[in-house]
Amino acid sequence: MTAYSEVITRLISALESLPGIGPKSAERIIFHILKTDEAYACALADAIVEVKKKIFFCEICFNLSEKNICHICSNPSRNHEIICVVEEPKDVIAIEKAGGYxxxxxxxxxxxxxxxxxxPSKLKIEELFERIHSGAIEEVILATNPNADGDATALYLSQLLAKEAIKISRISRGVPLGSSFEYLDQATIACALRDRQPIHLIQ
Ligand SMILES: [Zn+2]
Structure with missing residues (x-):
């Protein structure tokens, strides 16, 4: 039975539902907010509401965007025949920062x-195949994270993609196993994409 008031208990349970936040972290965040002035708390709340109102997922690639179509999908100087498949919008940012793609x-x-x-139904896999079937796609690069889940996803996708008449590749193994893009330096990401390996499935 908690000793906290109803107001605090409500915020604890809201914070606890966030990824990576446990009960102890939720308590620390609340005491931090209580110690700061009201303007800080209002700015924090406003920023959360604003991001929810103004940021969408791109209708084509599901990257974060302030418009229906993101700045990458709407850029005619990008090569729209090569699709790099990633797990999260933060992976797009990491690859873009690395440059060269x-x-x-x-x-x-x-x-x-x-x-x-x-x-598979919880991921944007169907939408990927809609793109492949509706456009002139030459290559799909599987740049899911080089850890167990990312590898399983890449394997699943490569088996489905084998039925399509396109080139399939996976980021090179220069990337440390078990890691994820957010912890890699820019040069490693750029090399992993550049040295990507074609996938040849044994039928
Ligand atoms: Zn997009």
């Missing part, structure tokens, strides 16, 4: 995960 993206909004109960 001029194709477009497809953000799955997650990775397959048996432990977390994430199956």
């Amino acid at each position: 001029n194709g477009v993206y497809h953000v799955l909004l997650g990775a397959l995960s048996a432990i977390n109960g994430i199956g």
Whole structure:
């Protein structure tokens, strides 16, 4: 039974539902907010509401965007025949920062995960195939994270993609196993994309 008031308990349970926040962190955040002035709390709340109102997922690639179509999908100087498949919008940012990639993206909004109960229907996989079937796509680069879930997702996609008449490649193994893009330096990301390996499935 908690000793906190109803107001605090409500905020604790709201914060606890955020990824990576446990009960202890939720308490620390609340005491931090209580110690700051009201303007800080209002600015924080406003920023949360504003991001929810103004930022959308791009209708084509599911990257974050302030418009229906993101700045990458709407850029005619990008190569729209190459799609780099990533897990999250933050992976797009990491690859863009690394530089050297001029194709477009497809953000799955997650990775397959048996432990977390994430199956193919929870990811933007159908939408990826709609893109492949509706446009002139030459190559799909599987740039899901080089960890267990990312590899499982890449394997699943490569088996489906084998039925399509396109080139399939996977980011090179220069990327440390078990890692994710957000922890890699820009040079490693750029090399992993440049040295991507074609996938040849044994039928
Ligand atoms: Zn887009």
